[in-house]
Amino acid sequence: MPLDLDSLNPAQREAAEHNDGPLLILAGAGSGKTRVLVHRIARLLEEGRARPWEILAVTFTNKAARELVERCRAMVGDTADELWVGTFHGMGARLLRRHCEELGCSRSFTIMDGDDQLKIARDVITDARLDPAVLRPETLRNFIENAKHEARSPADEEARGAFDDLVPLYAAYERRLRALDAMDFGDLITRVLELFRGAPGLLERYQQRFRYVLVDEYQDTNHAQYLLVSRLAGGHGNLCVVGDDDQSIYAWRGACLRNILEFERDFAGAEVVRLEQNYRSSGNIVAAAHGVIANNGDRKDKQLWTDATAGRKVHVVTTTDERDEARYIVAQAAEGDPGDVAVFYRTNAQSRAIEEELVRSRIRYVIVGGTRFYERREIKDLVAYLRFIANPRDEISLARVINVPTRGIGRTTWERLIVEARNRDGTAWDLLEGSDPLSFVSPAPRRRLNDFRVLARRWLAMNRAAVTPLLEAILEDTSYEDHLHDHDGEDADSRIENVHELLTVSQEFDEEYDEREFADADDNADDADPTRSDPVLGALATFLERLALNADVDNYEEQGGHVTLMTLHNSKGLEFDRVFIAGAEEGVFPHARSMAEDGRGLEEERRLCYVGVTRARRQLSLLHASRRSLYGTLQENLPSRFLDELPAAVVERIVTRQSSTRGGMSASKGAQAYGGQGYSGARKQNARSDTTPAGRSYAQQTWAEGARVVHPMFGAGRVSSCSGSGDSEKVEVRFDQVGLKRLVVKFAKLEAV
DNA sequence: AGGGAACACCTTTTT
């Protein structure tokens, strides 16, 4: 697509033609803000106002960054690769690695995730001889995170005089991070601020270099990020921020709505452009979105509108329970192209019922977020090995792997090692790396520590130019797959599969990294400017950084034929032809925890609803169930108040009807049957084979060899053998997708086909 | 030192 300002509407064009000075673009959902950003960047380049590396664009996700670069490339060609585009955290990490010597950390510092932070918080609490049951690690972590969102150091907190008991622990936590050569997420911003504070000359050079600064999703920036942007754009004031206060959904992560509401005050002479025309959704959907968000008080004055025709009405669907809800959604999804469909929910736990129904109906799906690949135990183990090798002072990772697989280094040995290390003012590896005789433990554990030391040295000496060989060495030296096999019985297969998946990821990375190094070589060679050249980071450190800063949405690509499932939070920035929002019930959405004292939590839930609604292009359904079992208890929830806020004129109400005698289902509107079949026979048998009050079953065998069955997770299969009866009845089923599984009938929700 | 069972806890959203 060529640069063509005539293709923009007047407001879009005004924003794209803005040159110097602060600019606030209030961009409603679906109003073409990315188009505007891309046009503006392309124009600045084509008119020679900036060279690509003089433009800094900060996005909310890596995926958004990639898309921005892609679309710029379509207009200006490969020079787009020289733009600085990334997330706040990615930019922070890049700057910190560049200037680590000023900060007293190493270039290969570790990035700690939320879990790691919690472990460190816990250590700090116990080191202070406090009881983690009384002062919960979460409390300390949240305190520290909040402080960092606000860019407050322990000294600042002390000066404020708040939380006297937590401040020294915050200080101890900071010391600990330094000792481990580690940064947490907050540090990736606050330590850049620190860097600039300590080196005004350096800040000045970056101000000169980044002649134009752009920030997307500005409504979701926190105070520290605001400070960073203010510093960077401080000289020239060429700061363009894009945002929508109605889509601010991350207050709990420190996002500060104030940043966007007060932009004009913060940056004098700011021009403000409102993009209010929606190009995404049908008229009824836009009207629904407006009906909801108009109930919020604290917002900039603007109204989304559209030229589009009204389209279908917005469906509000009442179902009996969450399974009924799932059945309705899946039946609807199956009617068209499932690839056009997205299902959103408030909490990850809600995905389960929908997934089960999708599996049963053999509709493929992708799930964004939830229990992520990198949170699986086996993956965390292997990544911990890699992290330890990249930074042997990362004691959190060392603690995780030193006895996995079991190699006789138990709690006692580890604790002695730590005590001794602290006595000598170092970390565990500081003690192990030399030739210390380890006389603080008895001969047997000493030998085991020595064995580990030898193993670790071998890995540390390996070339870090590629990740895969390293991973393979670890797997081999530790017999890790055998360990999974012995230790995880039933789950071993899927865990081993995940290990192989990690190897695939590392292989892909290695190939790409190789090419990139090659491409970068001449770019950096002729440039002595420290604001331009990145230090060469080994493949390993780059790989780990990418894992740490990678969000699940970053990997999400539309897959033909697959229904997409995700939380409402993850849906921001995406769009789909047909959207289903499940669980529109008081207590679920809005979530019970958001409805505390002030109305601010509720207003954020409403914005979340607005985000979800505005993702839909053609069709939108909101569902609520009369009863729902959640967290193991049965709840009866009222329909969400947000449903009442939808303008009646755009809504069509649908109530599913469940025949109590046959278990067959239909919807009251137009008698659409949606999959009641296949749901009676087997299930009733199971119901009848219920246990007596004494807990003993009196049923005969439920299944016969050769029966075709469907399992909620494994899909379809055929019973190959049966044994036992009643509670202990077991079957072997050969599933079409996942092969042979042994199942206890009582627990495996098998159904006849 | 290691494994398993009982226990408690907690259930929002995630860079």
Next chain:
DNA sequence: GGTGTTCCCT
């Protein structure tokens, strides 16, 4: 309902 933690037994 699940997970993580602790404690107790071997």
